[in-house]
Amino acid sequence: MKLSSRIHAMQESPVRKLVPIAQKVKQNGKKVYHLNIGQPDIETPSVFMEAIKNYDSRVIKYSFSQGEPVLIDAIRDYFKKDGIIFDKDDILITNGGSEAISFCAIAICDPGDEILVPEPFYTNYNGFTGESNVNIVPITTKAKDGFHLPKKEEIVKLITPRTKAILFSNPGNPTGTILRLDEMEMIKEIAIEHDLFIISDEVYRGMAFDGLEGLSMGSIKGIDDRLIITESVSKRYSACGARIGAICSHNKGLTKEIMKLCQARLCVATLEQIGAAALYQLPQSYTNEIRDEYQARRDVVYEALQKIPGVVCEQPKGAFYVVVKLPVENAEDFIIWMLEEFEIDGETIMLAPADGFYATPGLGIDEARIAYVLNVEDMKRAMYILEKGLIAYNQR
Numbered sequence: 001m002k003l004s005s006r007i008h009a010m011q012e013s014p015v016r017k018l019v020p021i022a023q024k025v026k027q028n029g030k031k032v033y034h035l036n037i038g039q040p041d042i043e044t045p046s047v048f049m050e051a052i053k054n055y056d057s058r059v060i061k062y063s064f065s066q067g068e069p070v071l072i073d074a075i076r077d078y079f080k081k082d083g084i085i086f087d088k089d090d091i092l093i094t095n096g097g098s099e100a101i102s103f104c105a106i107a108i109c110d111p112g113d114e115i116l117v118p119e120p121f122y123t124n125y126n127g128f129t130g131e132s133n134v135n136i137v138p139i140t141t142k143a144k145d146g147f148h149l150p151k152k153e154e155i156v157k158l159i160t161p162r163t164k165a166i167l168f169s170n171p172g173n174p175t176g177t178i179l180r181l182d183e184m185e186m187i188k189e190i191a192i193e194h195d196l197f198i199i200s201d202e203v204y205r206g207m208a209f210d211g212l213e214g215l216s217m218g219s220i221k222g223i224d225d226r227l228i229i230t231e232s233v234s235k236r237y238s239a240c241g242a243r244i245g246a247i248c249s250h251n252k253g254l255t256k257e258i259m260k261l262c263q264a265r266l267c268v269a270t271l272e273q274i275g276a277a278a279l280y281q282l283p284q285s286y287t288n289e290i291r292d293e294y295q296a297r298r299d300v301v302y303e304a305l306q307k308i309p310g311v312v313c314e315q316p317k318g319a320f321y322v323v324v325k326l327p328v329e330n331a332e333d334f335i336i337w338m339l340e341e342f343e344i345d346g347e348t349i350m351l352a353p354a355d356g357f358y359a360t361p362g363l364g365i366d367e368a369r370i371a372y373v374l375n376v377e378d379m380k381r382a383m384y385i386l387e388k389g390l391i392a393y394n395q396r
């Protein structure tokens with residue numbers, strides 16, 4: 001029996017593909033500091049479980065396909081604090097930010113259509129688009145420019161009659177870059193001039209360091225009909241397993257059509273939506289605390305990286321990732337070696353190879369992504385292991 005060419009064309013997650021190796025070495029007793037995946041160690045706020053415990057129903061019923069009204073209202077209030085007003089029918093609850101982007105790709109694009117994405121990008125964008133035969137066209141950004149966007153003409157050159165949208169995460173995964181206002185205005189101009197949708201993936205919003213504001217694309221005027229913001233509780237509220245996200249758009253035609261996809265999968269888990277509503281109601285002070293914690297981790301990691309000979313990286317400004325150029329030929333080979341061959345007192349680290357975050361072949365081969373999702377002490381230890389590991393690897 002033959003499987004579809006679509007499934008064969010889809011890439012294995014480069015973040016998860018080395019997991020079996022890590023599992024094996026862990027079974028043999030080695031401790032692995034996981035810096036390869038964006039799974040924060042921060043406790044999910046207790047209001048999540050409390051809201052679920054207080055949920056008064058003898059039957060766990062299907063929720064509405066659009067989502068639980070209490071969650072929709074909580075998300076509307078979250079945006080309202082920044083002057084971004086959504087109607088009730090502008091918000092569709094999804095199974096994480098992941099499903100939100102998949103649904104957008106299906107709704108906007110026909111097979112063979114194209115979406116522009118600044119690279120390096122969150123590698124699962126390949127999956128979210130590949131499943132509907134949509135092609136990602138990369139806009140290459142460079143570490144030396146802080147992974148900021150190139151000039152308008154460089155981006156416009158990539159637009160074809162098949163280009164339907166521009167998709168980006170802000171703050172950026174894996175770069176930690178925060179878009180400047182002038183870049184957001186440029187995206188607006190390009191989208192209007194070339195009639196494109198803008199998919200602004202804001203799952204890391206609120207995690208902007210050094211006093212940067214980290215604006216939502218929703219603050220930019222004049223793009224109401226073409227802007228889609230995708231949301232999630234995974235990162236901001238450290239609730240990755242809740243699988244709650246949302247599509248937020250003023251384009252009523254679009255949300256009406258995407259409702260068909262929501263109906264086809266019936267609904268999102270009822271209880272998790274109740275918990276998520278409580279998360280969105282947390283005060284700004286909660287998000288500020290989380291931001292400060294990640295900034296402290298960023299500082300530890302960046303300071304340590306700067307002291308390691310041959311390592312090159314830009315200081316990330318948001319989210320909880322940094323892309324580093326390592327003094328090795330092949331980062332994946334180094335990462336596997338660290339797992340299988342290296343340890344200090346029974347401990348090692350796991351990074352994510354960065355080539356999977358690029359669509360342009362050959363880019364990122366000597367780069368890795370570090371997720372600073374562990375506490376400051378663990379991050380210090382992990383950076384020490386990285387430094388010693390690099391020396392040992394290059395002396396083999």
Ligand SMILES: Cc1ncc(COP(=O)(O)O)c(C=O)c1O
Pocket residue numbers: 038095096097098099122169172173201203231232233234240243244245
């Ligand atoms: C940029 C970005 N967008 C979307 C997602 C998906 O998040 P969710 O857990 O909400 O599906 C992630 C997860 O790591 C991400 O980094």
